[in-house]
Amino acid sequence: MISAKIRFPVIFIGVFAAAILMALYAATFGRMERADAAESIKLYCDAFVRQDMAAQKQLTSYGAQTDAFNMKMAFSSALQTTGAFLSSEEAAKIGDAYMESLRGATVETAVTEQSRERAMVEVTVTRFNMPAAREKATALLRERMKLDGSPEELRRTAVEATAEAYRALQPVGTVTFYVPVQYNEETRIWDPADPMQFGFDLSKQTMGVE
Structure with a gap:
């Protein structure tokens, strides 16, 4: 049986340890309750762009x-x-090549407006030289095109040339656009208000499509 003299310091140490744990929780997880909107969107960009x-x-x-x-x-x-006008398979092949080029993109974010649950984030991302890529694809197609080739062969060659050109996209400056975001109470980070639109806008801006 633990004496009263021993029991008191044991209880005190237990309470003290619990207080330390609560302080550590507040210093780490507690901060996530108000994650920075710009950092959250930068995280999404780094993850998926x-x-x-x-x-x-x-x-x-x-x-x-x-x-x-x-x-x-x-x-x-x-x-x-x-x-x-591409089939799903053709679009996927060119899309894979484009995604390879995106690995070299740069992304910067900043908050321009913010309330407790909503915010506007400014995103500055690399814009790639799509006209140059199209010119390269055309040049590759001319080199590889067979005059006696079938329409199917010609189309396949065109897709392969385009994918090759997109895989080697070159940056041509940056472009800035704005993303509405909303705070997610469950994840404790800020999400794009419309994820699909966000992805679409990123693609348009990196491609230089207005």
């Missing part, structure tokens, strides 16, 4: 829902707005 695995794992650890955020799909949609 630059395809940074550490950023993707961090979002997953927060419990962020990222299924709706698909840069490759957004790119395919943006590509169609330029007048390209």
